[in-house]
Amino acid sequence: MNNEFYAMISRMKYIDRWALMRNTESENLMQHSYEVAVLAHALCVLGNTRCGMDLDADKAAVAALYHDASEILTGDMPTPVKYYSDEIREAYKHVEAVATDRLLDMLPEDLRPSYAKALAPEDADLKRIVKAADKLSALIKCIEEAKAGNKEFDKAYESTLRSIHALECEPAEIFLAEFIDSYGLTLDQLR
16 A cells, blocks of 8 residues: 655645745745744743743644645645635634645554644644744744845734734743844854
């Protein structure tokens, strides 16, 4: 039997993000997922170390690697479209759930439960951490585009920063306070 799951996941590299925006540097879904995994892991470490939380950094990193996997089948829906109305948001959630089920069906049955936990985690704290990491990744993209002189991302920066604050995620606030400014530095300015 030929199982297509891993080959399909590998196609993340062909899904471009920020399709409605002029980009100085393109970003694909695989790059984004890696960055979100690094950030989710960092947020868990910050939460555990600085906030007395009990977060599983490994689970968060794995969930982050797969957090947008359904977009292999659906494409990347631009945020202004995805969140335009409650009806569209709910319809898109349904489309994502169907796509996630389709991906899981590409696995042998005995592997599905393990991947279901990664593709659709149920733990609320884990989901919030991954969401915060996802938003931080978007904010970093905005910073990098601004650094390259692209004003196209100015409004996205403002709205993304507001959405991070709205999550009320203490580790994300720590990351903003201590780490985000370094993304605006050049290579020579980084120590």
